[in-house]
Amino acid sequence: MLIKYPGKFDSLSYIQCTISCRHGRKHDIMPTNVNYRANIEALRLAGCTHIIATTACGSLREEIHPGDIVFLDQFIDRTTKREQTFYDGKPGSKTGVCHVQMDKPFCEKTRSVLIKAAQEMKLKYFETGTAVTIEGPRFSSKAESVMFCSWGCDVVNMTTVPEVCLAKEAGICYASIGLPTDYDCWKDEPVSRNKCTF
Secondary structure (H helix, E strand, O other): OEEEOOOOOHHHOEEEOOOOOOOOOOOOOOHHHOOHHHHHHHHHHOOOOEEEEEEEEEEOOOOOOOOOEEEOOEEEEEOOOOOOOOOOOOOOOOOOOOOOOOOOOOOHHHHHHHHHHHHHOOOOEEOOOEEEEEOOOOOOOHHHHHHHHHOOOOEEEOOHHHHHHHHHHHOOEEEEEEEEEEOOOOOOOOOOHHHHOO
16 A cells, blocks of 8 residues: 655655554454464564554543543553563574563654654644553453552553564564543543444
């Protein structure tokens, strides 16, 4: 697929893109069962050098409203059942051990391009944000939601981890656009599945 890019240089007029639906075309794969490794490997084999991911999320801050945009720059991993590396020692996996630095998990250059685009379009956005990724498919309990707020997290989602880790391991620049759909449950507003799918 070619997407027109509103750039100033003729050589950048079109950018070849690959689109992937992590939850399946009918949104019928729950977060735990998404094959994140296969998705990242498929994008790598397709020649992708950058990934711009979107993630529906719940806001954990009063000032981050549903409909705002959050450009994630950090994460906290609360998942428990997902394959986190290509180098797990299993048959067919890559050999060895890969220790990947995660102090800056998201690509700063890609984030800056996205932030600039949001500025130019006059969108309401937050330049940084920490996502806490939970296993799902259930939403947080009120106690968990309040705890995540106390940790200083900005949003809660179910897909950032291990996707960002695997992309970094594969050498693909990764940026994520958080799209808050609700206030999770810390704010005494019920979270519904209908609000959280696009």
